[in-house]
Amino acid sequence: MKRRINLWLCLTGAITLVLTAALTLGVYYQLFLNQVFYDLKTDGIILAESYELLDQPSELVRYKSSGFRITVIAPDGSVEYDTNADADGMDNHSNRPEVEQAEQTGEGTAVRHSDTIHRDVYYFAQRLEDGSVLRVAREAGNIFSVFISALPFLIGLAAVILLACFLLANRLTKRIVRPIDAMAADMDAIEENTVYEELIPFARTIHKQSQLIRSQLEHLEEEQEKIQALTSNMSEGFLLLDMERHILSVNRSAAQLLAVPDGDYIGQNLLVFSRNPDLQACVDCALEQGHGSAEVTVEGRCLQIIVSIVQAQGKNIGLICLVLDVTEKSALEQMRREFTANVSHELKTPLTSISGFAELIENGMVKSADVKNFAAKIHAESTRLLTLIGDIIMLSELDEAPDRSRFERIDLCPLIRRCVERLEPAAERAGVQLSFEGTPQTVCADESQLEELVYNLCDNAIRYNRLGGSVRVMLGAEDGATVLTVKDTGIGIPMESQSRIFERFYRVDKSRSKETGGTGLGLAIVKHIAEQHHAKISLHSVVDVGTEISVAFPPEHSI
Secondary structure, three states, X not given: OHHHHHHHHHHHHHHHHHHHHHHHHHHHHHHHHHHHHHHHHHHHHHHHHHHOOOOOHHHHHHHHXXXXXXXXXXXXXXXXXXXXXXXXXXXXXXOOHHHHHHHHHOEEEEEEEEOOXXXXXXXXXXXXXXXXXXXXXXXXXXXXHHHHHHHHHHHHHHHHHHHHHHHHHHHHHHHHHHHHHHHHHOHHHOOOOOOOHHHHHHHHHHHHHHHHHHHHHHHHHHHHHHHHHHHHOOOOEEEEEOOOOEEEEEOHHHHHHOOOOOOOOOOOEHHHHOOOHHHHHHHHHHHHHOEEEEEEEEOOEEEEEEEEEEEEOOEEEEEEEEEEEOHHHHHHHHHHHHHHHHHHHHHHHHHHHHHHHHHHHHOOOOOHXXXXXXXXXXXXXXXXXHHHHHHHHHHHHHOOOXXXXXXXXXXXXXXXXXXXXXXXXXXXXXXXXXXXXXOOOEEEEEHHHHHHHHHHHHHHHHHOOOOOOEEEEEEEEEOOEEEEXXXXXXXXXXXXXXOOOOOOOOOOOHHHHHHHOOOOOHHHHHHHHHHHOOOEEEEEEEOOOEEEEEEEEOHHHEO
Protein backbone atom coordinates (compact mmCIF):
# COMPACT_ATOMS: atom_id res chain seq x y z
CA MET A 1 0.00 0.00 0.00
CA LYS A 2 2.78 2.43 0.93
CA ARG A 3 4.62 1.64 -2.27
CA ARG A 4 1.53 2.27 -4.38
CA ILE A 5 0.84 5.60 -2.67
CA ASN A 6 4.46 6.66 -3.17
CA LEU A 7 4.37 5.54 -6.78
CA TRP A 8 1.16 7.41 -7.58
CA LEU A 9 2.29 10.59 -5.85
CA CYS A 10 5.65 10.53 -7.66
CA LEU A 11 3.96 9.71 -10.95
CA THR A 12 1.50 12.56 -10.46
CA GLY A 13 4.39 14.92 -9.73
CA ALA A 14 6.28 13.74 -12.83
CA ILE A 15 3.25 14.15 -15.11
CA THR A 16 2.54 17.58 -13.64
CA LEU A 17 6.18 18.54 -14.20
CA VAL A 18 6.14 17.38 -17.82
CA LEU A 19 2.86 19.14 -18.60
CA THR A 20 4.01 22.33 -16.89
CA ALA A 21 7.33 22.26 -18.75
CA ALA A 22 5.63 21.68 -22.09
CA LEU A 23 3.09 24.44 -21.49
CA THR A 24 5.77 26.84 -20.28
CA LEU A 25 7.95 26.04 -23.26
CA GLY A 26 5.07 26.62 -25.67
CA VAL A 27 4.13 29.95 -24.09
CA TYR A 28 7.75 31.01 -23.96
CA TYR A 29 8.29 30.13 -27.60
CA GLN A 30 5.18 32.04 -28.66
CA LEU A 31 6.34 35.11 -26.77
CA PHE A 32 9.78 34.69 -28.29
CA LEU A 33 8.24 34.49 -31.79
CA ASN A 34 6.12 37.57 -31.24
CA GLN A 35 9.15 39.47 -29.97
CA VAL A 36 11.22 38.41 -32.98
CA PHE A 37 8.53 39.59 -35.42
CA TYR A 38 8.05 42.82 -33.49
CA ASP A 39 11.77 43.60 -33.55
CA LEU A 40 12.01 42.56 -37.21
CA LYS A 41 9.05 44.79 -38.15
CA THR A 42 10.45 47.74 -36.27
CA ASP A 43 13.84 47.38 -37.93
CA GLY A 44 12.19 46.81 -41.33
CA ILE A 45 10.17 49.99 -41.14
CA ILE A 46 13.23 51.98 -40.10
CA LEU A 47 15.28 50.43 -42.97
CA ALA A 48 12.48 51.15 -45.46
CA GLU A 49 12.48 54.83 -44.45
CA SER A 50 16.28 54.90 -44.61
CA TYR A 51 16.25 53.24 -48.03
CA GLU A 52 14.24 56.12 -49.49
CA LEU A 53 17.13 58.43 -48.62
CA LEU A 54 19.90 56.27 -50.08
CA ASP A 55 21.33 56.86 -53.55
CA GLN A 56 22.25 53.22 -54.22
CA PRO A 57 20.82 49.96 -52.83
CA SER A 58 24.34 48.73 -52.22
CA GLU A 59 24.60 51.24 -49.42
CA LEU A 60 22.37 48.89 -47.37
CA VAL A 61 25.45 46.72 -46.78
CA ARG A 62 26.27 48.86 -43.75
CA TYR A 63 23.32 47.29 -41.93
CA LYS A 64 24.54 43.71 -42.49
CA SER A 65 26.58 43.86 -39.30
CA SER A 66 23.31 44.23 -37.37
CA GLY A 67 22.53 40.59 -38.15
CA PHE A 68 19.95 41.30 -40.82
CA ARG A 69 19.76 40.08 -44.35
CA ILE A 70 18.29 42.83 -46.51
CA THR A 71 16.82 42.16 -49.93
CA VAL A 72 15.30 44.69 -52.38
CA ILE A 73 12.77 43.17 -54.76
CA ALA A 74 11.54 44.97 -57.88
CA PRO A 75 7.79 45.13 -58.66
CA ASP A 76 8.25 42.31 -61.17
CA GLY A 77 9.73 40.04 -58.50
CA SER A 78 13.35 40.24 -59.62
CA VAL A 79 15.95 40.85 -56.94
CA GLU A 80 17.61 44.22 -57.25
CA TYR A 81 19.92 43.85 -54.28
CA ASP A 82 20.77 41.29 -51.49
CA THR A 83 23.27 41.85 -48.74
CA ASN A 84 24.23 38.19 -48.56
CA ALA A 85 24.14 37.01 -52.16
CA ASP A 86 24.57 38.08 -55.77
CA ALA A 87 21.23 39.50 -56.91
CA ASP A 88 21.71 38.45 -60.53
CA GLY A 89 21.93 34.79 -59.62
CA MET A 90 18.79 34.75 -57.42
CA ASP A 91 15.34 33.45 -58.39
CA ASN A 92 12.29 35.59 -58.90
CA HIS A 93 10.69 36.35 -55.51
CA SER A 94 7.23 37.39 -56.61
CA ASN A 95 5.74 34.09 -55.34
CA ARG A 96 7.23 34.34 -51.88
CA PRO A 97 4.43 34.59 -49.24
CA GLU A 98 5.81 37.62 -47.47
CA VAL A 99 6.33 39.45 -50.81
CA GLU A 100 2.78 38.66 -51.96
CA GLN A 101 1.37 39.91 -48.62
CA ALA A 102 3.44 43.13 -48.84
CA GLU A 103 2.25 43.84 -52.40
CA GLN A 104 -1.34 43.32 -51.31
CA THR A 105 -1.45 44.87 -47.82
CA GLY A 106 1.80 46.82 -47.60
CA GLU A 107 3.36 44.39 -45.07
CA GLY A 108 4.09 40.70 -45.03
CA THR A 109 5.63 38.10 -42.69
CA ALA A 110 6.77 34.50 -43.05
CA VAL A 111 8.83 31.80 -41.34
CA ARG A 112 10.78 29.17 -43.25
CA HIS A 113 13.15 26.45 -42.08
CA SER A 114 16.59 26.28 -43.62
CA ASP A 115 17.89 22.75 -44.09
CA THR A 116 21.33 24.16 -44.75
CA ILE A 117 21.81 25.92 -41.41
CA HIS A 118 19.13 23.89 -39.57
CA ARG A 119 17.51 27.06 -38.24
CA ASP A 120 14.27 28.98 -38.84
CA VAL A 121 14.47 32.21 -40.89
CA TYR A 122 11.96 34.98 -40.08
CA TYR A 123 10.98 37.39 -42.88
CA PHE A 124 9.35 40.87 -42.83
CA ALA A 125 8.54 42.64 -46.13
CA GLN A 126 7.60 46.35 -46.51
CA ARG A 127 6.23 47.80 -49.75
CA LEU A 128 8.02 51.00 -50.85
CA GLU A 129 6.49 54.00 -52.57
CA ASP A 130 7.91 53.03 -55.97
CA GLY A 131 6.20 49.62 -55.77
CA SER A 132 9.32 47.66 -54.94
CA VAL A 133 9.53 45.59 -51.74
CA LEU A 134 12.22 45.75 -49.06
CA ARG A 135 12.55 42.50 -47.18
CA VAL A 136 14.39 42.03 -43.91
CA ALA A 137 15.34 38.50 -42.75
CA ARG A 138 16.75 37.21 -39.49
CA GLU A 139 17.80 33.72 -38.35
CA ALA A 140 16.52 32.35 -35.01
CA GLY A 141 16.22 28.93 -33.30
CA ASN A 142 13.00 26.89 -33.57
CA ILE A 143 11.08 25.36 -30.68
CA PHE A 144 13.29 22.24 -30.68
CA SER A 145 16.51 24.19 -30.51
CA VAL A 146 15.04 26.31 -27.74
CA PHE A 147 14.04 23.08 -25.89
CA ILE A 148 17.51 21.57 -26.36
CA SER A 149 19.20 24.70 -25.09
CA ALA A 150 16.96 24.65 -22.01
CA LEU A 151 17.23 20.87 -21.51
CA PRO A 152 20.06 20.86 -18.88
CA PHE A 153 18.13 23.35 -16.80
CA LEU A 154 14.91 21.37 -17.22
CA ILE A 155 16.61 18.08 -16.26
CA GLY A 156 18.10 19.63 -13.14
CA LEU A 157 14.79 21.20 -12.23
CA ALA A 158 12.97 17.89 -12.85
CA ALA A 159 15.42 16.00 -10.65
CA VAL A 160 14.97 18.49 -7.81
CA ILE A 161 11.18 18.44 -8.14
CA LEU A 162 11.04 14.61 -8.37
CA LEU A 163 13.27 14.27 -5.29
CA ALA A 164 11.06 16.71 -3.44
CA CYS A 165 7.99 14.79 -4.60
CA PHE A 166 9.50 11.50 -3.44
CA LEU A 167 10.40 12.84 0.01
CA LEU A 168 7.05 14.54 0.37
CA ALA A 169 5.18 11.46 -0.85
CA ASN A 170 7.12 9.20 1.52
CA ARG A 171 6.41 11.44 4.48
CA LEU A 172 2.79 11.91 3.51
CA THR A 173 2.37 8.15 3.01
CA LYS A 174 3.76 7.40 6.46
CA ARG A 175 1.47 9.99 7.96
CA ILE A 176 -1.56 8.50 6.18
CA VAL A 177 -0.67 4.88 6.92
CA ARG A 178 0.48 5.33 10.53
CA PRO A 179 -3.08 5.33 11.98
CA ILE A 180 -3.96 2.32 9.81
CA ASP A 181 -0.89 0.44 11.09
CA ALA A 182 -1.96 1.27 14.64
CA MET A 183 -5.40 -0.18 13.87
CA ALA A 184 -3.84 -3.35 12.47
CA ALA A 185 -1.47 -3.71 15.44
CA ASP A 186 -4.31 -3.88 17.96
CA MET A 187 -7.30 -5.59 16.37
CA ASP A 188 -9.12 -5.77 19.71
CA ALA A 189 -9.23 -1.97 19.95
CA ILE A 190 -9.51 -1.27 16.24
CA GLU A 191 -12.56 0.96 16.60
CA GLU A 192 -10.94 3.09 19.33
CA ASN A 193 -7.75 3.46 17.24
CA THR A 194 -9.61 4.55 14.10
CA VAL A 195 -8.57 8.13 13.21
CA TYR A 196 -10.42 8.38 9.91
CA GLU A 197 -14.19 8.54 10.31
CA GLU A 198 -14.61 7.06 6.87
CA LEU A 199 -12.94 3.83 8.08
CA ILE A 200 -15.15 3.30 11.16
CA PRO A 201 -17.70 0.99 9.40
CA PHE A 202 -14.81 -0.85 7.80
CA ALA A 203 -13.05 -1.14 11.20
CA ARG A 204 -16.20 -2.57 12.80
CA THR A 205 -16.50 -5.19 10.08
CA ILE A 206 -12.82 -6.11 10.41
CA HIS A 207 -13.20 -6.36 14.21
CA LYS A 208 -16.13 -8.77 13.88
CA GLN A 209 -14.31 -10.83 11.26
CA SER A 210 -11.17 -10.87 13.41
CA GLN A 211 -13.10 -12.22 16.41
CA LEU A 212 -14.78 -14.84 14.22
CA ILE A 213 -11.49 -15.91 12.64
CA ARG A 214 -9.79 -16.07 16.05
CA SER A 215 -12.60 -18.23 17.41
CA GLN A 216 -12.41 -20.55 14.40
CA LEU A 217 -8.60 -20.75 14.65
CA GLU A 218 -8.80 -21.63 18.33
CA HIS A 219 -11.34 -24.33 17.53
CA LEU A 220 -9.16 -25.67 14.71
CA GLU A 221 -6.09 -25.64 16.96
CA GLU A 222 -7.99 -27.58 19.62
CA GLU A 223 -9.15 -30.13 17.06
CA GLN A 224 -5.64 -30.38 15.62
CA GLU A 225 -4.17 -30.90 19.09
CA LYS A 226 -6.74 -33.63 19.78
CA ILE A 227 -5.95 -35.37 16.48
CA GLN A 228 -2.22 -34.98 17.12
CA ALA A 229 -2.58 -36.41 20.63
CA LEU A 230 -4.65 -39.32 19.33
CA THR A 231 -2.30 -40.21 16.48
CA SER A 232 0.85 -39.67 18.58
CA ASN A 233 -0.34 -42.03 21.30
CA MET A 234 -1.75 -44.70 19.01
CA SER A 235 -0.11 -48.08 19.36
CA GLU A 236 -0.78 -48.55 15.65
CA GLY A 237 1.40 -46.88 13.06
CA PHE A 238 -0.27 -44.02 11.17
CA LEU A 239 0.84 -42.27 7.98
CA LEU A 240 -1.00 -39.69 5.89
CA LEU A 241 0.30 -39.10 2.34
CA ASP A 242 -0.65 -36.84 -0.53
CA MET A 243 -1.08 -38.20 -4.05
CA GLU A 244 2.62 -37.57 -4.78
CA ARG A 245 3.60 -39.76 -1.78
CA HIS A 246 4.76 -36.84 0.33
CA ILE A 247 4.25 -37.39 4.06
CA LEU A 248 1.65 -35.08 5.61
CA SER A 249 1.55 -36.77 9.03
CA VAL A 250 3.35 -39.67 10.71
CA ASN A 251 3.34 -40.87 14.32
CA ARG A 252 6.07 -42.43 16.48
CA SER A 253 4.49 -45.89 16.36
CA ALA A 254 4.88 -46.05 12.57
CA ALA A 255 8.59 -45.29 12.84
CA GLN A 256 9.08 -47.76 15.67
CA LEU A 257 7.16 -50.59 14.00
CA LEU A 258 8.94 -50.12 10.66
CA ALA A 259 12.34 -49.72 12.42
CA VAL A 260 12.81 -46.19 11.06
CA PRO A 261 15.14 -43.74 12.90
CA ASP A 262 13.53 -40.75 14.61
CA GLY A 263 13.44 -37.60 12.48
CA ASP A 264 11.27 -34.96 10.86
CA TYR A 265 9.75 -36.61 7.80
CA ILE A 266 6.91 -34.14 7.18
CA GLY A 267 7.01 -33.04 3.54
CA GLN A 268 9.49 -35.78 2.63
CA ASN A 269 8.83 -38.50 0.09
CA LEU A 270 7.78 -41.89 1.47
CA LEU A 271 11.03 -43.38 0.17
CA VAL A 272 12.98 -41.11 2.51
CA PHE A 273 10.94 -42.48 5.45
CA SER A 274 11.10 -46.18 4.52
CA ARG A 275 12.33 -48.19 1.56
CA ASN A 276 10.42 -51.30 2.64
CA PRO A 277 9.34 -52.89 -0.68
CA ASP A 278 6.12 -54.28 0.78
CA LEU A 279 5.08 -50.83 2.00
CA GLN A 280 5.83 -49.33 -1.41
CA ALA A 281 3.90 -52.15 -3.11
CA CYS A 282 0.88 -51.49 -0.86
CA VAL A 283 0.92 -47.80 -1.79
CA ASP A 284 1.22 -48.70 -5.50
CA CYS A 285 -1.75 -51.06 -5.17
CA ALA A 286 -3.82 -48.43 -3.36
CA LEU A 287 -3.07 -45.84 -6.05
CA GLU A 288 -4.18 -48.28 -8.74
CA GLN A 289 -7.08 -50.08 -7.04
CA GLY A 290 -8.02 -47.83 -4.10
CA HIS A 291 -6.87 -50.30 -1.43
CA GLY A 292 -3.78 -52.33 -0.61
CA SER A 293 -2.67 -54.57 2.25
CA ALA A 294 0.18 -56.90 3.10
CA GLU A 295 1.79 -58.74 6.00
CA VAL A 296 5.51 -58.21 6.50
CA THR A 297 8.09 -59.17 9.09
CA VAL A 298 10.32 -56.42 10.47
CA GLU A 299 12.92 -57.24 13.12
CA GLY A 300 11.04 -60.35 14.20
CA ARG A 301 7.66 -58.65 14.44
CA CYS A 302 4.76 -59.53 12.16
CA LEU A 303 3.15 -56.36 10.79
CA GLN A 304 -0.01 -55.83 8.78
CA ILE A 305 0.06 -52.81 6.46
CA ILE A 306 -3.25 -51.38 5.21
CA VAL A 307 -3.32 -48.50 2.70
CA SER A 308 -6.50 -46.82 1.41
CA ILE A 309 -7.29 -43.87 -0.84
CA VAL A 310 -8.88 -40.81 0.82
CA GLN A 311 -11.54 -39.08 -1.30
CA ALA A 312 -13.27 -35.71 -1.03
CA GLN A 313 -16.17 -34.83 -3.31
CA GLY A 314 -15.32 -37.76 -5.53
CA LYS A 315 -11.70 -36.69 -5.98
CA ASN A 316 -8.65 -38.58 -4.70
CA ILE A 317 -6.80 -36.26 -2.32
CA GLY A 318 -4.41 -38.58 -0.47
CA LEU A 319 -3.70 -41.93 1.14
CA ILE A 320 -4.00 -43.18 4.71
CA CYS A 321 -1.72 -45.98 5.90
CA LEU A 322 -2.08 -48.07 9.05
CA VAL A 323 0.67 -50.32 10.37
CA LEU A 324 -0.60 -52.92 12.86
CA ASP A 325 1.50 -55.17 15.06
CA VAL A 326 -0.14 -58.58 14.59
CA THR A 327 2.71 -60.58 16.07
CA GLU A 328 0.56 -61.92 18.90
CA LYS A 329 -2.40 -62.51 16.61
CA SER A 330 -0.16 -64.33 14.14
CA ALA A 331 1.34 -66.41 16.94
CA LEU A 332 -2.14 -67.27 18.24
CA GLU A 333 -3.24 -68.23 14.77
CA GLN A 334 -0.17 -70.42 14.39
CA MET A 335 -0.90 -71.99 17.77
CA ARG A 336 -4.51 -72.56 16.73
CA ARG A 337 -3.40 -74.33 13.57
CA GLU A 338 -0.87 -76.40 15.49
CA PHE A 339 -3.45 -77.21 18.18
CA THR A 340 -5.97 -78.31 15.57
CA ALA A 341 -3.38 -80.49 13.88
CA ASN A 342 -2.21 -81.91 17.21
CA VAL A 343 -5.77 -82.63 18.39
CA SER A 344 -6.50 -84.42 15.14
CA HIS A 345 -3.32 -86.45 15.48
CA GLU A 346 -3.75 -87.21 19.19
CA LEU A 347 -7.38 -88.32 18.70
CA LYS A 348 -6.59 -90.31 15.61
CA THR A 349 -3.82 -92.37 17.25
CA PRO A 350 -5.90 -94.08 20.00
CA LEU A 351 -8.90 -94.39 17.71
CA THR A 352 -6.77 -96.14 15.11
CA SER A 353 -5.47 -98.56 17.76
CA ILE A 354 -8.97 -99.25 19.12
CA SER A 355 -10.33 -99.74 15.59
CA GLY A 356 -7.47 -102.07 14.66
CA PHE A 357 -7.75 -104.25 17.75
CA ALA A 358 -11.52 -104.44 17.46
CA GLU A 359 -11.28 -105.36 13.77
CA LEU A 360 -8.84 -108.17 14.54
CA ILE A 361 -11.19 -109.57 17.24
CA GLU A 362 -14.23 -109.19 14.96
CA ASN A 363 -12.57 -111.09 12.12
CA GLY A 364 -11.53 -113.94 14.44
CA MET A 365 -7.87 -113.27 13.86
CA VAL A 366 -7.07 -113.26 17.59
CA LYS A 367 -6.56 -116.39 19.60
CA SER A 368 -8.85 -116.93 22.58
CA ALA A 369 -5.90 -116.64 24.91
CA ASP A 370 -5.01 -113.19 23.43
CA VAL A 371 -8.52 -111.71 23.51
CA LYS A 372 -8.09 -110.59 27.10
CA ASN A 373 -4.79 -108.91 26.21
CA PHE A 374 -6.34 -107.11 23.19
CA ALA A 375 -9.29 -106.02 25.34
CA ALA A 376 -6.87 -104.55 27.88
CA LYS A 377 -5.15 -102.59 25.07
CA ILE A 378 -8.52 -101.32 23.82
CA HIS A 379 -9.39 -100.29 27.38
CA ALA A 380 -6.05 -98.48 27.78
CA GLU A 381 -6.43 -96.61 24.51
CA SER A 382 -10.04 -95.73 25.37
CA THR A 383 -8.91 -94.43 28.75
CA ARG A 384 -6.19 -92.36 27.06
CA LEU A 385 -8.75 -91.03 24.58
CA LEU A 386 -11.18 -90.10 27.36
CA THR A 387 -8.37 -88.40 29.28
CA LEU A 388 -7.35 -86.44 26.19
CA ILE A 389 -10.93 -85.34 25.50
CA GLY A 390 -11.32 -84.36 29.16
CA ASP A 391 -8.16 -82.23 29.00
CA ILE A 392 -9.30 -80.56 25.77
CA ILE A 393 -12.69 -79.77 27.30
CA MET A 394 -11.01 -78.34 30.40
CA LEU A 395 -8.73 -76.12 28.26
CA SER A 396 -11.77 -74.90 26.36
CA GLU A 397 -13.46 -73.98 29.65
CA LEU A 398 -10.30 -72.28 30.90
CA ASP A 399 -10.23 -70.10 27.76
CA GLU A 400 -13.46 -68.50 28.97
CA ALA A 401 -13.60 -65.78 31.61
CA PRO A 402 -13.31 -67.24 35.15
CA ASP A 403 -16.46 -67.73 37.17
CA ARG A 404 -15.65 -65.74 40.31
CA SER A 405 -18.73 -67.09 42.06
CA ARG A 406 -16.90 -70.43 42.41
CA PHE A 407 -13.96 -68.84 44.24
CA GLU A 408 -13.85 -69.60 47.98
CA ARG A 409 -11.42 -69.82 50.86
CA ILE A 410 -9.43 -73.02 50.55
CA ASP A 411 -6.85 -74.58 52.84
CA LEU A 412 -4.23 -75.90 50.42
CA CYS A 413 -2.73 -78.52 52.74
CA PRO A 414 -5.69 -80.98 52.65
CA LEU A 415 -6.06 -80.40 48.89
CA ILE A 416 -2.40 -81.22 48.25
CA ARG A 417 -2.52 -84.28 50.49
CA ARG A 418 -5.49 -85.63 48.49
CA CYS A 419 -3.56 -85.24 45.26
CA VAL A 420 -0.48 -86.92 46.73
CA GLU A 421 -2.58 -89.83 47.97
CA ARG A 422 -4.15 -90.24 44.50
CA LEU A 423 -0.75 -90.29 42.85
CA GLU A 424 1.11 -92.54 45.30
CA PRO A 425 0.24 -95.75 43.37
CA ALA A 426 1.58 -94.22 40.15
CA ALA A 427 4.72 -93.05 41.97
CA GLU A 428 5.31 -96.53 43.36
CA ARG A 429 4.94 -98.10 39.90
CA ALA A 430 7.45 -95.58 38.52
CA GLY A 431 9.86 -96.14 41.39
CA VAL A 432 9.62 -92.52 42.49
CA GLN A 433 9.36 -91.27 46.05
CA LEU A 434 6.52 -88.69 46.45
CA SER A 435 6.44 -86.45 49.54
CA PHE A 436 4.71 -83.28 50.79
CA GLU A 437 5.85 -80.73 53.34
CA GLY A 438 4.54 -77.32 54.22
CA THR A 439 2.61 -75.02 56.51
CA PRO A 440 -1.14 -74.40 56.31
CA GLN A 441 -1.96 -71.73 53.72
CA THR A 442 -5.38 -70.42 52.73
CA VAL A 443 -6.16 -68.90 49.32
CA CYS A 444 -9.27 -67.64 47.53
CA ALA A 445 -9.65 -69.92 44.54
CA ASP A 446 -11.71 -72.42 42.55
CA GLU A 447 -11.07 -75.66 44.47
CA SER A 448 -11.58 -78.04 41.52
CA GLN A 449 -9.23 -76.02 39.28
CA LEU A 450 -6.60 -75.74 41.98
CA GLU A 451 -6.74 -79.50 42.59
CA GLU A 452 -6.27 -80.04 38.84
CA LEU A 453 -3.24 -77.71 38.91
CA VAL A 454 -1.57 -79.60 41.79
CA TYR A 455 -2.40 -82.99 40.29
CA ASN A 456 -0.98 -82.11 36.87
CA LEU A 457 2.25 -80.69 38.32
CA CYS A 458 2.82 -83.81 40.47
CA ASP A 459 1.75 -86.19 37.70
CA ASN A 460 4.11 -84.53 35.24
CA ALA A 461 6.98 -84.71 37.77
CA ILE A 462 6.38 -88.46 38.26
CA ARG A 463 6.07 -89.27 34.53
CA TYR A 464 9.34 -87.57 33.58
CA ASN A 465 11.34 -88.77 36.55
CA ARG A 466 13.89 -91.56 36.69
CA LEU A 467 13.85 -94.84 38.60
CA GLY A 468 14.71 -94.16 42.24
CA GLY A 469 14.02 -90.46 41.85
CA SER A 470 11.93 -88.22 44.06
CA VAL A 471 9.18 -85.62 43.84
CA ARG A 472 8.90 -83.06 46.65
CA VAL A 473 5.75 -80.91 47.00
CA MET A 474 6.31 -77.84 49.19
CA LEU A 475 3.90 -75.15 50.41
CA GLY A 476 4.82 -71.93 52.17
CA ALA A 477 4.60 -68.13 52.24
CA GLU A 478 7.01 -65.61 50.71
CA ASP A 479 6.58 -61.80 50.79
CA GLY A 480 2.87 -62.18 51.58
CA ALA A 481 2.29 -64.56 48.65
CA THR A 482 1.41 -68.26 48.94
CA VAL A 483 3.98 -70.34 47.04
CA LEU A 484 3.43 -73.91 45.85
CA THR A 485 6.59 -75.69 44.64
CA VAL A 486 6.95 -79.09 42.94
CA LYS A 487 10.57 -80.23 42.67
CA ASP A 488 11.71 -83.44 40.98
CA THR A 489 14.94 -85.22 40.18
CA GLY A 490 13.87 -86.13 36.66
CA ILE A 491 15.35 -85.80 33.19
CA GLY A 492 15.16 -82.00 33.18
CA ILE A 493 14.17 -79.59 30.40
CA PRO A 494 16.68 -78.20 27.85
CA MET A 495 17.06 -74.42 27.89
CA GLU A 496 15.72 -74.06 24.32
CA SER A 497 12.49 -75.82 25.30
CA GLN A 498 11.81 -74.03 28.59
CA SER A 499 10.01 -71.12 26.91
CA ARG A 500 7.60 -73.52 25.14
CA ILE A 501 7.02 -76.13 27.81
CA PHE A 502 3.62 -74.65 28.73
CA GLU A 503 2.32 -74.74 25.12
CA ARG A 504 -0.40 -77.22 24.21
CA PHE A 505 0.82 -80.62 23.01
CA TYR A 506 4.45 -79.55 23.32
CA ARG A 507 6.68 -82.40 24.49
CA VAL A 508 10.41 -82.34 25.13
CA ASP A 509 10.77 -86.11 24.65
CA LYS A 510 7.87 -87.36 22.51
CA SER A 511 8.86 -91.01 22.71
CA ARG A 512 8.97 -90.92 26.53
CA SER A 513 5.66 -89.08 26.64
CA LYS A 514 4.04 -91.77 24.54
CA GLU A 515 5.43 -94.45 26.83
CA THR A 516 4.14 -92.73 29.96
CA GLY A 517 0.73 -92.01 28.42
CA GLY A 518 0.82 -88.25 28.71
CA THR A 519 -1.51 -86.09 26.62
CA GLY A 520 0.83 -83.10 26.32
CA LEU A 521 -1.80 -80.78 27.84
CA GLY A 522 -0.98 -81.03 31.55
CA LEU A 523 1.32 -78.00 31.83
CA ALA A 524 -0.89 -75.98 29.44
CA ILE A 525 -3.78 -76.56 31.86
CA VAL A 526 -1.53 -75.52 34.76
CA LYS A 527 -0.65 -72.27 32.96
CA HIS A 528 -4.30 -71.38 32.23
CA ILE A 529 -5.44 -72.11 35.81
CA ALA A 530 -2.58 -69.97 37.17
CA GLU A 531 -3.53 -67.11 34.86
CA GLN A 532 -7.17 -67.24 36.00
CA HIS A 533 -5.94 -66.91 39.60
CA HIS A 534 -3.40 -64.20 38.70
CA ALA A 535 -0.65 -66.50 39.92
CA LYS A 536 2.91 -66.32 38.66
CA ILE A 537 4.70 -69.46 37.42
CA SER A 538 8.47 -69.77 37.61
CA LEU A 539 10.55 -72.58 36.13
CA HIS A 540 14.04 -73.74 36.94
CA SER A 541 15.39 -76.83 35.25
CA VAL A 542 18.74 -78.48 34.52
CA VAL A 543 19.04 -81.43 32.13
CA ASP A 544 19.70 -84.74 33.94
CA VAL A 545 19.42 -82.95 37.30
CA GLY A 546 15.75 -82.12 37.71
CA THR A 547 13.03 -79.50 37.42
CA GLU A 548 11.49 -77.09 39.91
CA ILE A 549 8.18 -75.36 39.13
CA SER A 550 6.74 -72.77 41.55
CA VAL A 551 3.29 -71.16 41.51
CA ALA A 552 3.03 -67.93 43.56
CA PHE A 553 -0.47 -66.74 44.40
CA PRO A 554 -0.57 -62.94 44.89
CA PRO A 555 -1.48 -61.49 48.31
CA GLU A 556 -5.04 -60.61 47.20
CA HIS A 557 -5.62 -64.34 46.59
CA SER A 558 -3.82 -65.36 49.79
CA ILE A 559 -5.81 -65.22 53.04
